Amino acid sequence: MKPGRLEIAPRSGIAFTLAAGQALTVWDPEGEQVSDMIAYASDDPGEYLSNGRTFDYEETIRLTTGHRLWSNRSRIMFEIEEDRVGTHDFLLTPCSEATFRHFYPDKPVHRGCFGNLAEALAPFGVNPDAIPVAFNIFMNVPIDPLTGRLSVLAPRSRAGDFIRLRAKIDCIVGLTACAAYASNGGSFKPIHYAVD
Amino acid sequence: MKPGRLEIAPRSGIAFTLAAGQALTVWDPEGEQVSDMIAYASDDPGEYLSNGRTFDYEETIRLTTGHRLWSNRSRIMFEIEEDRVGTHDFLLTPCSEATFRHFYPDKPVHRGCFGNLAEALAPFGVNPDAIPVAFNIFMNVPIDPLTGRLSVLAPRSRAGDFIRLRAKIDCIVGLTACAAYASNGGSFKPIHYAVD
Numbered sequence: 001m002k003p004g005r006l007e008i009a010p011r012s013g014i015a016f017t018l019a020a021g022q023a024l025t026v027w028d029p030e031g032e033q034v035s036d037m038i039a040y041a042s043d044d045p046g047e048y049l050s051n052g053r054t055f056d057y058e059e060t061i062r063l064t065t066g067h068r069l070w071s072n073r074s075r076i077m078f079e080i081e082e083d084r085v086g087t088h089d090f091l092l093t094p095c096s097e098a099t100f101r102h103f104y105p106d107k108p109v110h111r112g113c114f115g116n117l118a119e120a121l122a123p124f125g126v127n128p129d130a131i132p133v134a135f136n137i138f139m140n141v142p143i144d145p146l147t148g149r150l151s152v153l154a155p156r157s158r159a160g161d162f163i164r165l166r167a168k169i170d171c172i173v174g175l176t177a178c179a180a181y182a183s184n185g186g187s188f189k190p191i192h193y194a195v196d
Numbered sequence: 197m198k199p200g201r202l203e204i205a206p207r208s209g210i211a212f213t214l215a216a217g218q219a220l221t222v223w224d225p226e227g228e229q230v231s232d233m234i235a236y237a238s239d240d241p242g243e244y245l246s247n248g249r250t251f252d253y254e255e256t257i258r259l260t261t262g263h264r265l266w267s268n269r270s271r272i273m274f275e276i277e278e279d280r281v282g283t284h285d286f287l288l289t290p291c292s293e294a295t296f297r298h299f300y301p302d303k304p305v306h307r308g309c310f311g312n313l314a315e316a317l318a319p320f321g322v323n324p325d326a327i328p329v330a331f332n333i334f335m336n337v338p339i340d341p342l343t344g345r346l347s348v349l350a351p352r353s354r355a356g357d358f359i360r361l362r363a364k365i366d367c368i369v370g371l372t373a374c375a376a377y378a379s380n381g382g383s384f385k386p387i388h389y390a391v392d
Contacts, residue, residue: 051248052289052329055346057298061287062344072325074294091257091287093248098270102253129268132328133248145341148258150251 001029001192008035010188013116013176015124017042018167018195023081025164026137026175027192028157034178035191036094036113036134038121039069039077042170045126047073051090051133061143063088069135069165078165085157089139091150094131095180104181113176124172131174137163139183154185197225197388204231206384209312209372211320213238214363214391219277221360222333222371223388224353230374231387232290232309232330234317235265235273238366241322243269247286247329257339259284265331265361274361281353285335287346290327291376300377309372320368327370333359335379350381 001007005027008014013036018024026035041047050072057074058067064086069078093099095112111118118128138157141150177191178184197203201223204210209232214220222231237243246268253270254263260282265274289295291308307314314324334353337346373387374380 046323046325048325050289050329052287055287056289056295059346060344061339061346072289072327074292074298091248091251093246093252093268096270099252102270127242129242129244131268133246143257143339143341145339148256150255150257 005192005194008175008177008191008193010177010190011110011179013113013120013174015120015172015174016195018171018173020167020169022195023164023166024173025162025194027160027162028138028155029159029192030189031157031159031161032155032185033157033189033191034139034155034183035137036117036176036178037137038117038131038134038174040124040126040172041071042172045124045130045172047071047075048130048132049077049135054090061090063090076168077171078167080163081166082164084161085138085163087138087140087156089136089141090133091141092133092136094134094176095178099180107181110179112179116176116179117174121172121174152182201388201390204371204373204387204389206373206386207306207375209309209316209370211316211368211370212391214367214369216363216365218391219360219362220369221358221390223356223358224334224351225355225388226385227353227355228351228381229353229385229387230335230351230379231333232313232372232374233333234313234327234330234370236320236322236368237267238368241320241326241368243267243271244326244328245273245331250286257286259286272364273367274363276359277362278360280357281334281359283334283336283352285332285337286329287337288329288332290330290372291374295376303377306375308375312372312375313370317368317370348378
């Protein structure tokens with residue numbers, strides 16, 4: 001691993017704080033891996049990253065360099081400063097025991113990104129019910145324009161690709177190395193990140 | 197108004213309970229009007245209607261007859277039994293003071309569907325921060341398949357069109373006659389509904 005980077009082990013998740021003005025960079029070190037990201041305002045976790053408010057204000061579901069990610073209280077939480085992939089998802093919720101049972105009935109149940117985020121965020125006072133739709137970094141979810149049907153395909157990210165987000169408010173961030181089969185092409189890999 | 201129907205006045209909202217097995221029918225009495233709908237489990241408002249979980253399990257963003265609407269805890273809250281329009285939105289948040297200032301800087305600020313839902317749901321113990329993305333009945337939000345860009349167009353609903361949803365769990369429902377300009381073609385109209 002390159003100096004200055006931290007690792008999120010495969011199928012796990014972490015939480016940490018970020019001060020306004022700091023940058024969070026998230027790398028896909030091996031390629032075709034997804035990282036679910038959620039965030040809350042440090043001074044009140046009732047304020048959280050909202051897919052709906054982001055779609056309202058950015059007027060697109062395809063978020064990349066120059067777009068902002070908004071909170072449920074209509075504040076800008078992050079700006080995407082640099083994005084080497086350009087394909088992320090902000091429609092789907094973190095995988096969970098229930099989604100494992102639904103989508104992979106023949107495979108072992110895993111607590112998923114949802115369980116990993118719930119455990120990592122508990123010390124910050126975040127209740128599991130307050131885990132919203134995640135900004136699913138590198139996740140590739142095309143929509144059929146005629147029917148609206150969603151597909152979950154292998155990510156387009158290649159080894160070393162990254163996205164850098166600049167925090168606009170002090171926040172608590174939850175971040176995972178995704179635990180589901182479909183979102184990363186069937187393999188489980190780490191995620192690297194840095195705060196500076 | 198036809199017998200057995202109740203009216204939601206233009207730019208207002210209400211809340212009521214629905215028992216498992218009951219049907220909620222929502223009519224657009226004049227045509228081209230939107231009704232924002234949110235819902236919570238009666239026994240614990242920490243469980244709420246979730247766009248992300250619905251997209252997960254229904255595998256589409258275009259919800260119509262036969263589709264189910266899911267909670268954040270992966271339970272089915274509603275099934276769409278009949279839908280005479282077929283075009284609804286589940287991406288955008290209820291209009292609010294902040295969205296009025298952003299999108300209509302030259303027009304009077306209104307508290308919007310968000311403020312109307314917050315007031316209507318307060319007696320049920322629902323905090324404004326717990327108002328999620330709404331199921332925006334009759335709202336017409338096409339997505340550009342190449343860019344992901346969203347547009348808010350006049351609804352396709354004509355006078356008398358309706359949708360009927362069957363509750364699968366006991367729930368608290370918030371429902372509005374939309375207060376924004378873009379979502380209903382610039383005019384404010386009532387919504388009719390019935391529970392049976």
